[in-house]
Amino acid sequence: MSASLEKGINALKEQVDSTVAAFFSSCIHCGMCADACLFYTETNEPSRMPINKAEPLRRIWKSEYTLLGRVGKMFGLTAKVDDALLTEWETLVYDSCTLCGRCSMVCPVGNDIALLIRKTREGMAAAGHAPDGLIGATKRAVTIGSPMGVKLPALMAQINHVEKDTGMKIPVDVVGAEYMLLLSSMEIMNFPEFIEATAKIFDKAGVTWTISSEAFEATNSGIQIGVADIAKVLVQRVVDAAEKLKVQTVISPECGHAYMAIRWEGPNLIGKPFSFKVRHILEVLDDFRKDGRLKISGKEGQRLTYHDPCQISRRGGVIDQPRNLINMFADNFVEMPDAGKMNWCCGAGGGVSSNERADEIRLKVFQRKKDQLDEIQPEAIISACSNCRIHLEDGLEEYHMDIPLMSLTETLAEHLAD
Amino acid sequence: MSEVEFLSWVRGPGFQIAIVIFIAGVIIRFAEILLLGRKTNLAEAKGSEMGGGLRTIVTRSIPDKSTFKRSTFTVIAGYIFHIGLFVTIFLFAPHILLFKDVIGLSWPAVPTAIVDAFAVISIIALLAILVHRMRDNVLKFITTKEDYVVWLLTILPLITGYMAFHRIGMTAPTLLAIHILSVELLLVAFPFTKLMHAFTLVLARWYNGAISGYRGVES
Numbered sequence: 001m002s003a004s005l006e007k008g009i010n011a012l013k014e015q016v017d018s019t020v021a022a023f024f025s026s027c028i029h030c031g032m033c034a035d036a037c038l039f040y041t042e043t044n045e046p047s048r049m050p051i052n053k054a055e056p057l058r059r060i061w062k063s064e065y066t067l068l069g070r071v072g073k074m075f076g077l078t079a080k081v082d083d084a085l086l087t088e089w090e091t092l093v094y095d096s097c098t099l100c101g102r103c104s105m106v107c108p109v110g111n112d113i114a115l116l117i118r119k120t121r122e123g124m125a126a127a128g129h130a131p132d133g134l135i136g137a138t139k140r141a142v143t144i145g146s147p148m149g150v151k152l153p154a155l156m157a158q159i160n161h162v163e164k165d166t167g168m169k170i171p172v173d174v175v176g177a178e179y180m181l182l183l184s185s186m187e188i189m190n191f192p193e194f195i196e197a198t199a200k201i202f203d204k205a206g207v208t209w210t211i212s213s214e215a216f217e218a219t220n221s222g223i224q225i226g227v228a229d230i231a232k233v234l235v236q237r238v239v240d241a242a243e244k245l246k247v248q249t250v251i252s253p254e255c256g257h258a259y260m261a262i263r264w265e266g267p268n269l270i271g272k273p274f275s276f277k278v279r280h281i282l283e284v285l286d287d288f289r290k291d292g293r294l295k296i297s298g299k300e301g302q303r304l305t306y307h308d309p310c311q312i313s314r315r316g317g318v319i320d321q322p323r324n325l326i327n328m329f330a331d332n333f334v335e336m337p338d339a340g341k342m343n344w345c346c347g348a349g350g351g352v353s354s355n356e357r358a359d360e361i362r363l364k365v366f367q368r369k370k371d372q373l374d375e376i377q378p379e380a381i382i383s384a385c386s387n388c389r390i391h392l393e394d395g396l397e398e399y400h401m402d403i404p405l406m407s408l409t410e411t412l413a414e415h416l417a418d
Numbered sequence: 419m420s421e422v423e424f425l426s427w428v429r430g431p432g433f434q435i436a437i438v439i440f441i442a443g444v445i446i447r448f449a450e451i452l453l454l455g456r457k458t459n460l461a462e463a464k465g466s467e468m469g470g471g472l473r474t475i476v477t478r479s480i481p482d483k484s485t486f487k488r489s490t491f492t493v494i495a496g497y498i499f500h501i502g503l504f505v506t507i508f509l510f511a512p513h514i515l516l517f518k519d520v521i522g523l524s525w526p527a528v529p530t531a532i533v534d535a536f537a538v539i540s541i542i543a544l545l546a547i548l549v550h551r552m553r554d555n556v557l558k559f560i561t562t563k564e565d566y567v568v569w570l571l572t573i574l575p576l577i578t579g580y581m582a583f584h585r586i587g588m589t590a591p592t593l594l595a596i597h598i599l600s601v602e603l604l605l606v607a608f609p610f611t612k613l614m615h616a617f618t619l620v621l622a623r624w625y626n627g628a629i630s631g632y633r634g635v636e637s
Binding site: 016017018019020021022023025026027028029030031032034035036040041044046047049051052065066067068104105106107108109110111112115263264265266267268271272273274277278313314315316317319337338341342 | 446447450451452453454455456457459460461462464465474475478479481482484485488489492493496554555556557558559560561562565610612614615618619621622623624625626627629630633634635636637
């Protein structure tokens with residue numbers, strides 16, 4: 001993909017619809033979004049306020065889609081989008097925003113600012129102003145099949161390990177299985193326990209499932225970098241595999257943006273509804289709970305809290321399910337202040353963790369999470385996103401806090417009755 | 419131009435021009451927004467767009483606790499001057515007479531002394547908002563010339579209305595003419611500035627709520 005300013009401007013134009021126009025028309029410059037964004041509250045740098053990050057898109061909307069803007073353009077009065085602007089905005093749009101959407105919940109006129117920034121990324125990427133880390137991850141996702149470069153043999157090796165350890169069979173390419181499980185590279189490489197845990201739970205629940213050897217990767221770098229064409233290719237791989245294996249439901253694993261990509265953006269990217277359902281692993285597990293398929297033995301006595309991954313909770317709508325599940329095995333569950341749909345981002349979602357240039361700032365803004373944790377002093381943190389988990393571990397180490405991180409699926413599997 | 423001519427111009431042609439620009443401008447702005455359209459969501463719905471959209475139109479008027487704590491001044495000052503504007507514009511007896519003249523509808527007025535108090539409180543709130551805008555780091559960063567122009571256009575009718583009512587400084591016809599003119603300036607600028615948020619926030623909130631509602635989240 002060759003990038004140019006012209007392509008970037010065209011990509012921005014394509015993003016303008018009635019929502020964009022309504023949002024920009026309504027902004028009153030009140031500044032409240034700044035107070036909702038950890039990249040502002042923890043750095044006090046005004047340029048990092050959310051609505052400012054969408055400035056390139058706003059200029060295109062104003063100059064092309066408003067009467068006053070078009071008249072202004074004729075007289076050279078309407079602000080333009082050029083390479084200098086996009087260069088300056090790159091670190092705001094990619095390094096200082098995780099697309100967590102907290103600003104979208106706070107804006108008094110109701111602007112979905114995170115959506116505006118997500119759309120801005122489409123123009124930034126097309127103009128060649130995406131960070132190298134994300135470009136690399138996206139290239140690997142397209143050519144190798146995984147942003148971390150994980151190939152099928154690596155997955156098969158992990159599956160073999162799990163099979164040896166547990167004596168259970170991990171189903172691969174089983175046609176007609178009820179569920180098809182996707183995995184994030186992070187899970188395959190760093191948390192293979194997730195595969196083991198899922199196998200145990202599904203076995204106890206008595207449902208059929210499979211992993212596809214052709215589309216096992218859940219993450220979608222195209223969504224993070226903002227290239228709809230690539231995001232579409234990655235979604236199509238999953239769709240093809242799910243249709244080939246004739247599964248009823250595709251399961252998105254413990255990864256935030258993967259759920260956003262396949263559940264909410266997926267059908268819109270490929271331009272037609274899916275012939276199967278998509279559910280987050282927590283939704284599936286909660287359905288098992290409702291059906292009485294999960295028998296738990298022994299309770300966790302330590303003080304547990306749950307970190308809501310933004311794309312799963314606030315942007316994804318999976319908020320009650322993790323709490324229902326945690327309450328099955330937790331005796332001492334405490335909520336962080338602002339938990340649930342108003343939770344604060346860990347600071348590394350939306351491609352920030354793939355972008356080395358943002359390493360310093362993501363650890364700086366972790367201060368917000370630290371403050372939240374300090375208020376409740378948990379003994380362990382449960383989450384449902386490998387990316388949150390890795391970054392939370394990083395952040396806790398940076399701030400000398402000794403709190404273990406747990407995966408919800410894995411912790412649930414440990415508490416299954418024999 | 420004599421003061422009587424001035425008054426009859428702002429009451430007659432001036433008022434008509436302002437109303438035409440206001441109405442045509444608002445229609446153009448809405449058309450600009452709505453004609454862009456929006457793609458149908460093809461993902462399987464988890465909740466209702468309509469329900470979410472309507473709910474957010476209402477609920478977004480009240481910030482959640484932690485947002486209120488972080489943006490206390492903005493929320494309180496904003497509320498005060500908006501309520502003040504509502505009372506002074508719509509519940510002042512002479513204004514209701516004007517509305518009755520123009521649109522044929524009328525409603526009960528609030529005692530003048532109360533409207534007067536609301537006007538003063540709104541002016542104070544707007545002055546405080548201006549100071550806040552000029553001193554706060556985020557606001558200094560985001561503020562444009564338009565923000566100051568709109569601020570001026572908003573406070574002028576309040577100040578000139580207050581002066582006209584109390585006959586301060588000039589003769590009654592001149593004061594009234596200036597007051598009407600200040601409202602006409604506000605009307606003309608309305609569709610082409612952020613003042614338009616008074617109407618478009620309904621759309622913005624609806625879209626925000628609909629997007630979230632579709633995914634089963636209350637926004």
